[in-house]
Amino acid sequence: MTEDRGFSRGMVVVAHADDAEFGCSGTVAKWCSEGWEVVYVICTDGSKGSSNPEMTQKKLKDIRRQEQTAAGKVLGLKDVAFLDREDSMLQPTLDLRRDIAREIRSHRPDVLLCPSPTRNLHGEGWGVGHPDHLAAGEAALSAVFPTARDRLTFPELLEEGLEPHKVSEVWVMGDTEPDVWVDVTDHVDTAAEALKQHASQLSWDADEAAEFMRRSRRRTAEGRGMQYAEAFRRIVYERPPPPKEDA
Numbered sequence: 056m057t058e059d060r061g062f063s064r065g066m067v068v069v070a071h072a073d074d075a076e077f078g079c080s081g082t083v084a085k086w087c088s089e090g091w092e093v094v095y096v097i098c099t100d101g102s103k104g105s106s107n108p109e110m111t112q113k114k115l116k117d118i119r120r121q122e123q124t125a126a127g128k129v130l131g132l133k134d135v136a137f138l139d140r141e142d143s144m145l146q147p148t149l150d151l152r153r154d155i156a157r158e159i160r161s162h163r164p165d166v167l168l169c170p171s172p173t174r175n176l177h178g179e180g181w182g183v184g185h186p187d188h189l190a191a192g193e194a195a196l197s198a199v200f201p202t203a204r205d206r207l208t209f210p211e212l213l214e215e216g217l218e219p220h221k222v223s224e225v226w227v228m229g230d231t232e233p234d235v236w237v238d239v240t241d242h243v244d245t246a247a248e249a250l251k252q253h254a255s256q257l258s259w260d261a262d263e264a265a266e267f268m269r270r271s272r273r274r275t276a277e278g279r280g281m282q283y284a285e286a287f288r289r290i291v292y293e294r295p296p297p298p299k300e301d302a
Contacts, residue, residue, distance in 0.1 A: 062091070063092065064091060064093075064165050065092070065165065066096060066158070067079060067093065067167070068158075068198075069096070069097060069188075070185065070191040071099055072097055072101045072119040072123035072256075073119075073126075073253040076126055076246070077250065078170070078228040078229065078285075079228055080126075080250065081245075082287075084239070084242035085239055085241070087132065088242065092133040094133050094135070094158065095127060095135045096158045098140050098151065099138070099139070099140045099141065099142040099187055101115065101123075102116040102119075102142045103115075104142065104256055116139075118255050119253075119256075122255060123253075125252040129245060129248050129249040133162075134162070138151070138155075143186075143187060145190040146190055147190045147191075147193035152202055153212070155202075157217060161217060167222050167224075169195035170192040172189050172190075172196060173230075199222045203222065204220070205219060222293070223291070225292070226289055233288050236276070236279050236281070238283070240281060240283045243269055246272075247269060250265055
């Protein structure tokens, strides 16, 4: 779907280190293997995700940054930007929207992936939705449209030399009615290896976590003629021009 539009730059905006590995790392691995430049934007510092009574927020923040950087190297990312908002306290504020828009204007993605801003009341347990995920999705969508597009919003970005940028498409992770399925069969092993880098967040054996991820991708692929797939809800902001008619 993206190849015929000539896309070559992607961005993933998520709340926490490891969110993208759980949600879209097969797609990211596919893009990177095809020569795309892909950037992660991690909104929080990840400083709360531990039940270890000996763990400190400062230590965990450093660990999770290292883990995400390692996962990025496995996938072949161009860059990882850490916005360092306090974990478990994320809000879709104007400041967060501005900072995501700054990354959009800096890296100028064709396609941006983000979590759904809508709570899934039909899920179970953690599937109902982490408030940080919802906030990251809302802030990302607001940053795409209209903030990154409009010259007169946050004029300080222009003063930084960052010209407006129109993202062509947003693909939303975790939507209950996806309409894009990406075949990640050839890249699921890379995605699994990237997930394994987040050792501090895996409450079970790393290989078991990777197999859990593979099972999830298999379920998503059922009935699609694929072995492993990831699904998204696609929002098109910039449509390609119509083909020219022959004279």
